[in-house]
Amino acid sequence: MRIEIDKRGNSFCDFGPEKKAKKTRRKHKKAMPTAVQRLFEICNDVFAGAGSVPSPPQVERLQSVLDSMKPSDVGLNELMPYFEAEKNEGYPPITYLHVYECDNFSIGIFCLPPSGVIPLHNHPNMTVFSKLLFGSMHIKSFDWAPPPFDAVWPAKAKAETTSSVRLAKVKVDSDFNAPCKTSILYPTSGGNMHTFHAQTACAVLDVFGPPYNDSKGRHCTYFHEFPYPSFSGDAVSVQENGGEYAWLEEIERPGSLKVVGAEYEGPKIVDTL
Template sequence: MRLDAKLAEKKPPEVSAGVRELISEKRPPSKKGRRKHKKPGQMPSAVQRLFETCKEIFADGGTGIVPSPEDVARLRSVLDNVRASDVGLAQNMPYFRRSATNGILPVTYLHIYECDKFSIGIFCLPASSVIPLHNHPGMTVFSKLLFGSMHIKSYDWVNMPQNSDETNDFLHFKPPGVRLAKVKTDATFTAPCTTSVLYPEDGGNMHCFTARTSCAVLDVLGPPYSNTEEGRDCTYYNDFPYTKFSGDAKLVADDDGVYAWLEERKKPDDFFVVGAIYNGPEVMEQ
């Protein structure tokens, strides 16, 4: 998602345009990855294994390009084995305290690595904080809940058949700018749990996170957000119950799916994200 917020005096390293809007304009020098060589016999850290796997899997990636099922399974397996301690996090850190600013609970973002192919970062959420409903255009996203309990609600767009009488009748009362979506996930997850994956066209490309307890989410985005001509800018949404614009009408006979209407919105004023320096094991580019 886009990162728009004010920061304290310490700022995170350089990140993409998509992430840049969540954090302040001033930052220390970029440390995308240190060019070091591992000592002979030295075991790579969990973060280093994650970086190297991402580098292989997203090497030929781009907008709308999804890794093969085998590569998705491989990266998911690597993430499933990452623990909070592997990235230098503990639940008693200040990031997870419920200290509200003007009644707003800030979310902290720890930037680990980013290039034009993928990004790795961690969202730290105090209990009751929310990352509002947003999309991931043309991206494959892996999310690993490192600790805590979180409610996730996600949607995929419904592609309506065009120029049919049934569709025209169904959408007759739909206001402009509102689009039909189907609920993919509406559940609470508690660590340890498997890594979730969403895709450009399915898997819950639009999602919202609500922290039931303090929690941390390790995110891998391939490719990362970009508000350039690549068209991977982040969009936020309001969601409305299905019955608001369609009454009791069913979209498809005998379909027991749950639907909603999504409307684009500006970034919510009560979504406040603070960038912080990642202090876990470094990524070393070979």
């Protein structure tokens, strides 16, 4: 380093050409992408649109980045008002934070206060990744009963219900506590129909591929679960086959379900692809 004097008599430091170059290189060093940006970029690679299902290597790649994500990666903490316990009777409202959506996939976060419930619903022709960011919840999921039991139709159900009742097999019926692995469901397997019951305040980061779209046949349907013995008189052989079964009846969107939208305030996604 040498000291030089400018025309006004002020001194300044000249670091020489080598150190100037180093400073320039540091200035233009590329910033590391945020976790949510990496998630977005992988989703762009993994989801190819309607009718496609990610391959096992693609699933593993997306699951890996979701498994490592924390609440702070999406700007959340348990003290936010979304997670406050409700004093009123009935199910508390659930907040949905919309992060990103395109034709091939969507990214969003469900914020559930204690006792919050997302009723039993399906994901037609969709692959869904759900990451519990924090909290504890009970998840119960179903797939439609496999052949030949998918053709079982209880005569008693025809007389006692107003719509179709179909046999489903339980896939998951367990408590989950963060941190835990990402849950994955597929168009016809993995628990395509599921329900969430929050035991504590919790946040779930969801990736849908492709997203819901009524005009393209991806309409969210809700179900009421009847315990298997309810209509088992003419279908005892199914339960004897092993596994746990239930009867699911299509219903309108439950009036108890209250979902409110709020602005996502975490790190932003830069869509440059």
